[in-house]
Amino acid sequence: MQTSGNNMRNVTSDQWAGVAPGEIEDPRIWSEIIRQHTTLHPEFSFLPRKFKIAITASEHDRAAIKVHDIGLRLHKNADGETGFEVLVGGGLGRTPFIAKTIKPFVSGRDILSYIEAILRVYNQYGRRDNIYKARIKILVHELGIEKFAKEVDEEWKAMGDVGLTLDHAAIEEVRSRFSYPAYEKLPHMPDELKQAANDPLFERWRKNSVFPHKVQGYSIVVLSLKPVGGPPGDATAEQMDAVADLADKYSFGEIRVGHEQNLALPHVAKRDLPALFKALDRLGLATPNVNLVTDIIACPGLDYCSLANARSIPIAQELTRRFANHDTADLIGRLHINISGCINACGHHHVGHIGILGVEKNGEEFYQITIGGRADENAQLGTLIGPAVPYAEVADVIEDIVEAYLALRDRPEELFVDTVKRLGVEPIRERVYATR
Structure with missing residues (x-):
């Protein structure tokens, strides 16, 4: 507006x-x-x-x-x-x-x-x-x-x-201007969902992309726009046409957009989840990585923006390839990476669990990295972990940070931001920059 x-x-x-x-x-x-x-x-x-x-x-x-x-x-x-x-x-x-x-x-x-x-x-x-x-x-x-x-x-x-x-x-x-769909009275666990539970691919997607709804028998479904190797937040015209059709069929014609650069279908009957998954999978929109390490927020960066100092999209693409294994991503748990190509922070890097900021040094692309940021009810700004690193080393540093977290967390359920809050930046910095 x-x-x-x-x-x-x-x-x-x-x-x-x-x-x-x-x-x-x-x-x-x-x-x-x-x-x-x-x-x-x-x-x-x-x-x-x-x-x-x-x-x-x-x-x-x-x-x-x-x-x-x-x-x-x-x-x-x-x-x-x-x-x-x-x-x-x-x-x-x-x-x-x-x-x-x-x-x-x-x-x-x-x-x-x-x-x-x-x-x-x-x-x-x-x-x-x-x-x-x-x-x-x-x-x-x-x-x-x-x-x-x-x-x-x-x-x-x-x-x-x-x-x-x-x-x-x-x-x-x-x-009165906000009408709600004509929800049906549906069972909490329909037969279609019980039968689909035998499909490991569907189950992985359901556990990752389907969220509780206030009405019994319905779910909120998040469509990941973060395929492995793809530009984060992108969708083709053909994909969006198809998503619009799926919204008409399964979500009372409604699609929503979140600042995480994904889409949401807010009114999906649980009985329709298996059919929706198959349709999304055919479109390349069923990547089960919502809120995981490859669900990256990134600005357009130097590839498209005249204000940027450095590229964002290729960094995100490389990171999705590094962490493409879904079992590894599940092991890591909830971890948000945000990338901005300049100080204007369109990628919200300050509040990423791991934030990456592109800067220019003597005509070359370097990246400052912060950890511990978050944008939720416990919002805080990330802390700089060490000196800026050149473009070619960014993905390696992020891998090192994740490895340090896995070694330092006190239990599998401890999220990355909670480990940083408990230990501070120094133990992770020591591990990451020890050989640099």
């Missing part, structure tokens, strides 16, 4: 919104309410810099709210009222920050006025003299979260009743 302007851009939620078990409520309703209010808002059409909001309603944050200008977490207070924890000042790029909580609870009826108060403070104090210091994350960092929160609270009180309080009817009017 409003691309290229210094104004409100996207208001996003996660790709499982409305169907994920355990959600407080459907966050898309609130995303739409905020989008309607902020798009083409005359007071905020010339902010110091672009502005993005993300909303989650689940315990596990798939919307990456802590790396947005404003992050909103739906929850209920002690009185059972639905509202938002409000976080401010997240962002990546050349100066990354994790958002901080500015208000533990703002009721749903007051969320528009509170967001306006934040935007007014940002509009007044945000830097317009330096594009590199113009984002709200810099203002929050320079003022401090306590001072920024005080300014917002004072502005919020001074606004008084400006007609932004949301009544029940207004919320329900937007809610």
Whole structure:
């Protein structure tokens, strides 16, 4: 929305919104309410810099709210009222920050006025003299979260009743626009699924790519766009035509896109999973690597982007070949690799479990590597593991990092990020750079 302007851009939620078990409520309703209010808002059409909001309603944050200008977490207070924890000042790029909580609870009826108060403070104090210091994350960092929160609270009180309080009817009017499929009453374990369990290829895909749905008898299916040796996140026109047909047949015509650069079919009956798997396998879209080491996020890099300093796609392709063995990937477990070809961080390398940043040194491509980052409810920035390495050595270093993790984890279930958190960077750095 409003691309290229210094104004409100996207208001996003996660790709499982409305169907994920355990959600407080459907966050898309609130995303739409905020989008309607902020798009083409005359007071905020010339902010110091672009502005993005993300909303989650689940315990596990798939919307990456802590790396947005404003992050909103739906929850209920002690009185059972639905509202938002409000976080401010997240962002990546050349100066990354994790958002901080500015208000533990703002009721749903007051969320528009509170967001306006934040935007007014940002509009007044945000830097317009330096594009590199113009984002709200810099203002929050320079003022401090306590001072920024005080300014917002004072502005919020001074606004008084400006007609932004949301009544029940207004919320329900937007809610009525979000229709849900005509779900059937289906068994939890249909015969089709029991029979397909004898197929090891189907079972590997099911355990990796199929996730719980809030309605019994249905599943959320993630389609991996990360084939071995292929550009991550790519799909051909023919594949997308076919996926659209499969969505019509198996997911009530709905396809969703996540920031992990994969697709999701949010309403698949469990009885249809075997047939869907066969169709996806024929299309090359049944790679069982969702959330594993080859499910890599990468920007276009130097191959396609004039801002980039180094290539991203060939690094990702080589890593998928190095870790192509599915048994090895399962042994490693959940591990996210994110690659950016420049400091603008379009590949979100700062919050990758392993982050790879391309830099230029004397006309050659080098790569800085960080470990321990994450973008979920426990979001944190990765830590630089050592000196930048040349293009030809990147895949070797990543292999060494993974081998160090496998040797250092205290049990098979301990995830890479948990091992890094427990031990710190140094034990892994020692193993990786010992022979370099």
